[in-house]
Amino acid sequence: MTTLLLSHQTCTRHIMPGSPESPSRLEAIEQALQHEDFNLLQREDCPEATSAQIARAHDPAYINEIRDLTPESGDFWIDGDTSLCPHSYKAALKAAGGAIRATDAVMSGEVENAFCAVRPPGHHAEKARAMGFCLFNNAAIAALHARHQYDAERIAILDFDVHHGNGTQDIFQQDPNLFYGSTHQMPLFPGTGAASETGVGNIFNTPLTAGSGGDKIREAWNDRLFPALFDFSPDLLVISAGFDAHVDDPLAALCLTTADFRWLSAKIVDFADQHCDKRVISLLEGGYDLRALGECVATHVDVLLDAGL
Numbered sequence: 533m534t535t536l537l538l539s540h541q542t543c544t545r546h547i548m549p550g551s552p553e554s555p556s557r558l559e560a561i562e563q564a565l566q567h568e569d570f571n572l573l574q575r576e577d578c579p580e581a582t583s584a585q586i587a588r589a590h591d592p593a594y595i596n597e598i599r600d601l602t603p604e605s606g607d608f609w610i611d612g613d614t615s616l617c618p619h620s621y622k623a624a625l626k627a628a629g630g631a632i633r634a635t636d637a638v639m640s641g642e643v644e645n646a647f648c649a650v651r652p653p654g655h656h657a658e659k660a661r662a663m664g665f666c667l668f669n670n671a672a673i674a675a676l677h678a679r680h681q682y683d684a685e686r687i688a689i690l691d692f693d694v695h696h697g698n699g700t701q702d703i704f705q706q707d708p709n710l711f712y713g714s715t716h717q718m719p720l721f722p723g724t725g726a727a728s729e730t731g732v733g734n735i736f737n738t739p740l741t742a743g744s745g746g747d748k749i750r751e752a753w754n755d756r757l758f759p760a761l762f763d764f765s766p767d768l769l770v771i772s773a774g775f776d777a778h779v780d781d782p783l784a785a786l787c788l789t790t791a792d793f794r795w796l797s798a799k800i801v802d803f804a805d806q807h808c809d810k811r812v813i814s815l816l817e818g819g820y821d822l823r824a825l826g827e828c829v830a831t832h833v834d835v836l837l838d839a840g841l
Contacts, residue, residue: 535837536637536646537565538630540578543651545619549607552783552820553651553665561649564826565833572837574643578630578650581673586628588676589669589703594660598624598667610662624652624667631674634813639682639768645812645836649829653817655697655772656722664695664722670815671772672703675710678768685709688766692796693774693817694784696725696737700772705731711764713757715740715749717777717784736760742785746792753799761803768811769804775819775828783820793828797835810839
């Protein structure tokens with residue numbers, strides 16, 4: 533078995549004018565993953581998710597609203613950060629469809645893990661609200677598909693994006709069989725993610741102050757998040773893989789290096805190897821310095837690929 537890489541050209545057609553969440557992000561990733569080190573990746577185009585699949589995480593009326601607000605030409609701004617162009621709804625369906633296909637491949641044993649290089653990202657999308665560049669919550673859609681289709685009982689989303697995944701927390705916070713663990717800079721957009729936000733004992737937020745580096749990320753995961761994850765005993769790990777905590781990223785002020793992302797990726801994969809039958813689904817979230825993004829995704833996928841061989 534190997535690692536499945538999912539993406540789709542439609543995801544590059546979603547354009548928000550002036551936004552750092554641009555098609556160039558996927559182009560940088562594609563270039564990085566063209567290296568011969570990644571020849572063994574199993575590459576596929578994302579299918580489209582159905583409304584019923586997305587509705588496990590989002591209100592049906594909200595799904596229809598995103599569809600209906602998508603303009604035939606020009607742009608429609610949902611808020612100051614998030615807009616729709618004529619291709620946005622289809623791109624969001626492909627991004628969610630990549631999460632669904634990754635779940636099917638991992639849960640059926642076709643592959644041990646998968647990475648979805650998709651956009652728009654998802655972890656800020658709440659049950660009935662788009663925000664922070666996000667339309668549909670791809671990680672939550674993957675988790676709830678695993679529950680619905682494969683009877684996965686306990687599913688964990690691990691989020692190392694520099695911004696707190698308020699959307700995932702919103703969708704998960706009342707369900708004790710869904711785990712959300714996050715490290716993120718605070719204070720920072722979206723303003724959520726305090727350690728006191730615990731849901732029904734299933735939410736584990738570990739905020740970090742500006743300037744925190746690799747020592748603090750290791751401490752947070754080793755001392756709090758991995759012990760909590762061990763106690764939760766998940767069947768499946770889903771990663772909200774944001775790389776905007778990198779020291780070169782323009783949108784925040786954490787100071788992680790590529791080596792820190794390799795360490796964290798390896799620790800997550802090792803946990804899955806020991807406790808989840810190696811099942812890992814990883815989905816792209818943030819990361820806005822293109823050089824750092826390509827380098828960090830290549831490192832992350834390299835760890836996944838080594839685990840799948």
